[in-house]
Amino acid sequence: MIKVGIVGGTGYTGVELLRLLAQHPEVEVEAITSRSEAGLCVTDLYPNLRGHYDNLTFSEPDAKRLGACDAVFFATPHGVAHALASELLEQGTRVIDLSADFRLRDAAEWAEWYGQPHGAPELLDESVYGLPEVNRDRIREARLIAVPGCYPTAVQLGLLPLLEAGLIDAERIIADCKSGVTGAGRGAKVPSLLAEASESMKAYGASGHRHLPEIRQGLGDAAGRAVGLTFVPHLTPMIRGIHATLYGRLTGSHDDLQGLFEQRFANEPFVDVMPPGSHPETRSVKGVNLCRLAVHRPGDGDTVVVLSVIDNLVKGASGQAIHNLNLMFGFDENAGLAAPALMP
Ligand SMILES: NC(=O)C1=CN([C@@H]2O[C@H](COP(=O)(O)OP(=O)(O)OC[C@H]3O[C@@H](n4cnc5c(N)ncnc54)[C@H](OP(=O)(O)O)[C@@H]3O)[C@@H](O)[C@H]2O)C=CC1
Numbered sequence: 510m511i512k513v514g515i516v517g518g519t520g521y522t523g524v525e526l527l528r529l530l531a532q533h534p535e536v537e538v539e540a541i542t543s544r545s546e547a548g549l550c551v552t553d554l555y556p557n558l559r560g561h562y563d564n565l566t567f568s569e570p571d572a573k574r575l576g577a578c579d580a581v582f583f584a585t586p587h588g589v590a591h592a593l594a595s596e597l598l599e600q601g602t603r604v605i606d607l608s609a610d611f612r613l614r615d616a617a618e619w620a621e622w623y624g625q626p627h628g629a630p631e632l633l634d635e636s637v638y639g640l641p642e643v644n645r646d647r648i649r650e651a652r653l654i655a656v657p658g659c660y661p662t663a664v665q666l667g668l669l670p671l672l673e674a675g676l677i678d679a680e681r682i683i684a685d686c687k688s689g690v691t692g693a694g695r696g697a698k699v700p701s702l703l704a705e706a707s708e709s710m711k712a713y714g715a716s717g718h719r720h721l722p723e724i725r726q727g728l729g730d731a732a733g734r735a736v737g738l739t740f741v742p743h744l745t746p747m748i749r750g751i752h753a754t755l756y757g758r759l760t761g762s763h764d765d766l767q768g769l770f771e772q773r774f775a776n777e778p779f780v781d782v783m784p785p786g787s788h789p790e791t792r793s794v795k796g797v798n799l800c801r802l803a804v805h806r807p808g809d810g811d812t813v814v815v816l817s818v819i820d821n822l823v824k825g826a827s828g829q830a831i832h833n834l835n836l837m838f839g840f841d842e843n844a845g846l847a848a849p850a851l852m853p
């Protein structure tokens with residue numbers, strides 16, 4: 510049994526960590542922080558967790574208390590993990606950061622996209638990008654994990670087989686992506702209001718979104734060269750879910766794209782390549798740590814269309830964070846992550 514802490518326990522990814530960890534046989538949640546709810550019992554804020562965390566209370570973030578844990582998850586806005594990670598690592602605590610603080614290898618690029626100086630550039634060399642389907646062996650050895658973003662997870666998993674095999678034009682990739690409103694966090698914001706978000710849909714960040722450099726970095730690694738990517742996110746009237754429709758122009762010849770995808774993910778417990786002709790739905794991954802993919806080649810032409818769905822809060826955040834924890838501590842990869850999706 511290991512002890513873990515969660516910084517940012519009142520947010521959507523924080524409560525999702527609690528929900529999933531409640532079924533984890535090897536983990537006990539020792540500390541959970543919130544500045545606004547310090548002193549409140551977790552089950553008073555989240556009654557769905559009654560019977561699981563009845564003695565757990567939110568407390569102010571405290572490096573000493575968190576440093577007594579084997580691992581700490583950061584489910585906080587950008588910049589918070591920068592400030593605390595070093596101190597925790599020095600105390601021997603492993604850090605799994607759900608924010609974007611350690612995802613980009615280049616501190617100057619991070620500062621440009623996040624509008625603030627990078628707060629811990631000295632840690633960038635050792636941080637490991639926590640996409641298990643790419644970095645499984647490095648994750649096992651890591652002390653500091655940067656959990657991929659939600660859109661970047663859906664897009665990279667959908668394009669990796671094609672780029673690794675050199676089958677599409679790396680200069681002209683299109684990722685047309687839709688997210689549910691929990692992607693924007695639990696804080697009150699006008700675009701997330703029921704009357705603003707329901708029965709409507711809109712693109713945002715079309716000229717440049719902060720996930721663009723992260724996705725380009727990962728796809729560039731897969732392709733072995735810089736990629737040209739158009740990425741347009743949309744806000745849709747659903748609570749959870751990401752749907753990515755990915756377009757590439759085939760350059761290499763390959764008769765069996767379905768087989769290519771099935772082979773690439775054959776040993777991956779959290780990627781499901783669906784049968785030919787499928788159209789995966791976001792509700793089929795609701796609440797589970799799974800990316801479902803379908804590959805299409807309309808009219809047998811030179812365009813390949815990949816459909817990729819995840820739950821932004823699970824495979825796009827908290828579930829993937831727990832998968833990383835399982836690898837770092839040598840647990841069964843499925844621990845805490847085995848339940849099937851909610852339907853409907
Ligand atoms: N929502 C999603 O789908 C995804 C989110 N992420 C990332 O995960 C992180 C958390 O997201 P989400 O759960 O949606 O965010 P929320 O806005 O829902 O929650 C943020 C949490 O962080 C705490 N917090 C805020 N500021 C600070 C601070 N300065 N120091 C310590 N704690 C702080 C808040 O509690 P309090 O203010 O009371 O301390 C709250 O518990 C973000 O970086 C987000 O980008 C990643 C993938 C998907």
Ligand SMILES: CC(=O)N[C@@H](CCC(=O)OP(=O)(O)O)C(=O)O
Binds near residue numbers: 609688689690
């Ligand atoms: C709908 C919505 O607002 N989504 C968020 C992305 C989700 C997220 O939390 O971003 P990270 O994965 O980088 O942490 C956004 O566009 O900024």
